[in-house]
Amino acid sequence: MAGQAELIKEIENLPSKYYSEVFDFVEYLRQKVQKEQDEDIDAYKAMAADSERELEANEWCNAYFGPACSK
Numbered sequence: 001m002a003g004q005a006e007l008i009k010e011i012e013n014l015p016s017k018y019y020s021e022v023f024d025f026v027e028y029l030r031q032k033v034q035k036e037q038d039e040d041i042d043a044y045k046a047m048a049a050d051s052e053r054e055l056e057a058n059e060w061c062n063a064y065f066g067p068a069c070s071k
Helices: 006-010 016-049 051-065
Strands: none
Touching: 016 051
């Protein structure tokens, strides 16, 4: 896997006419990361909103670890 220094060196060795394509690809990757993060957040929200699943998880945790003490 290429490190940051190697990546920068490869970009610097490109003819400048290709810089805009590199920028476009970097923007594509940023959008891809943002979409993945948004999907993860949506999945966590959906999971937390599933009260039946939360109840089952709570029952499982209590059975396995014992009830949590609230003081």
